[in-house]
Amino acid sequence: MKLSELLESIECGKIDGSCDPEITGIFYDSRKVEPGGLFFALKGVSVDGHGFIGAAVANGAVAVVFEDDVAIDSPIVTVRTADSRSAMAKVAAAFYGNPTAGMPLVGITGTNGKTTTTFLIEGILGKAGLQAAVLGTISYRFGDLQLESTHTTPESTDLQASLKTLADAGAKSFVMEVSSHALDQKRVDGCFFDVGIFSNLTRDHLDYHGSMDDYLKAKGRLFAELLKADSIKPLRRAAVNMDDPSGAAIRAMAACPVITFGTDPANDLHGVDIDISVNGISGIIQTPSGCFPFSSKLLGRFNLSNILAAVSAGVALNIPLAAIKAGIEGHLPVPGRMERVENDRGVICLVDYAHTGDALENVLSTIKEIATGKIISVFGCGGDRDNGKRPIMGGIAAKWSDLAIVTSDNPRTEDPFRILEQVKAGISGVREYSPDELGEGYSEKGFIVCENRREAIRLGARLAQPGDILLLAGKGHEDYQIIGKVKYHFDDREEAALALRG
Secondary structure: OEHHHHHOOOOOOOEEOOOOOEOOEEEOOHHHOOOOEEEEOOEOOOOEHHHHHHHHHHOOOOEEEEOOOOOOOOOOEEEEOOOHHHHHHHHHHHHOOOOOOOOOEEEEEOOOOHHHHHHHHHHHHHHOOOOEEEEOOOOEEEOOEEEOOOOOOOOHHHHHHHHHHHHHOOOOEEEEEOOHHHHHOOOOOOOOOOEEEEOOOOOOOHHHHOOHHHHHHHHHHHHHOOOOOOOOOOOOEEEEEOOOOOHHHHHHHOOOOEEEEOOOOOOOEEEEEEEEEOOEEEEEEEEOOEEEEEEEOOOOHHHHHHHHHHHHHHHHOOOOHHHHHHHHHHOOOOOOOOEEEOOOOOOEEEEEOOOOHHHHHHHHHHHHHHOOOOEEEEEOOOOOOOOOHHHHHHHHHHHHOOEEEEOOOOOEOOOHHHHHHHHHOOOOOOEEOOOHHHOOOOOOOEEEEOOOHHHHHHHHHHHOOOOOEEEEEOOOOOOEEEEOOEEEEOOHHHHHHHHOOO
16 A cells, blocks of 8 residues: 555644655564564554664665654655554554444453453354454464464454454454453554443552552553544444442443443343353343343353453344344353363363462352362462562452462563462461372361472472362463463363363
8 A cells, every 4th residue: 555545644733844655564663674564663561763773774675653752864754743653553453444334343341351251242243144253362363364362462463464354364353352451552552343332340450550540541542542433433332340349430431332231220221130150140131122131151140241341342233132142052161261171080170261260269168158069279370570469369269279289380580489488478367288288188178389280280289189179270261371482282171171181
């Protein structure tokens, strides 16, 4: 496309250069620039792209978009803009043909539940004949096509390229997990959302956002700015979980009509006669369009919230209730979300991605509600991340488990034993076991620290008796462990299957 065509999608300041070059690619990494490329100089947390404009030009950039005054000794076209990140997102969308402009797009933001909700919405859209591409933590996928997931929501150029690839593969709609980082960094500003869903807000990512208020503001951008009606999509909707304390604030921010969901019958969507057991969730869902009975194999009260969120999206898109019901009951299994590891020991082994205090408490309280035996939890906290949640998670695991095994998650560049000490600081009132004391099992509520995750899983498997529940929390679908700066293959599901064999 011509540069002038791409610039129609953004507000520009001063433009220098008399030519109108053909743009062959959009780049934000000077090392990857190819001849004919348009380079965006982005200000990062630790690196400022303005310092790499020369390298981009040397690699063949024919135009550069930037915010600050810079002297460029080259006959290329230079474009000044007030916000390079937002500009790049919109230009990237235009470059790839605005793939979300002509198809339904549902965005889900919140601390927990996003991945499960995308699977549920995918099921609903499929039953409505709107086969969906899903972009999120696990992968970016449609049918048999699967693209590598590097971030929950990738950088805008990569995101728009993925959306085009998925649309070209035959997708008729999109469902996207929208992270707070992506909202704050304007990665999704080139997306045309039909529905935005708010699931919840609990402590996470404060190493980036700094405070819960800033975390909330980042999430709120989806509703306050990106759901404003326009000529491309004049009818937009938000779906907000009013059971969450931040639901009212998100609802107040919304620049479009809001559908509320939650346990209170005053909400637009709520459950009636709900039954939650080891077999799943069943009951009736009341919506503004009527009600319908449902049955789901998902476990736990928190998954009822995910179901209501998905139903809200279906209602917002005017999908018939019959298709919504069929989608809820027939969606694909969700990897690493209360995923069972089959074994012949009679142990109920579950692998879950819960890596925040709220998520861990949701999972453990759910397990407590359905447990007939003891609960053994294996969990850790990631390194180079918010350390304030570590004692919180320790306290939660000790509260809800008969035995909590504290181990490593992805320690990254931190000392794993320092992380474990911070987790231990939140545990009180229960016995700390030593390995020798657990040789013959355990008789009272307590915890043990076992840094090696493989050994921790084996310990949990050895101690679990028939009817007990063994929860492996924190890594879920991940098939790796990051120690230092090296990524090693490690899959909780594989490790549990081996440990429980025989």
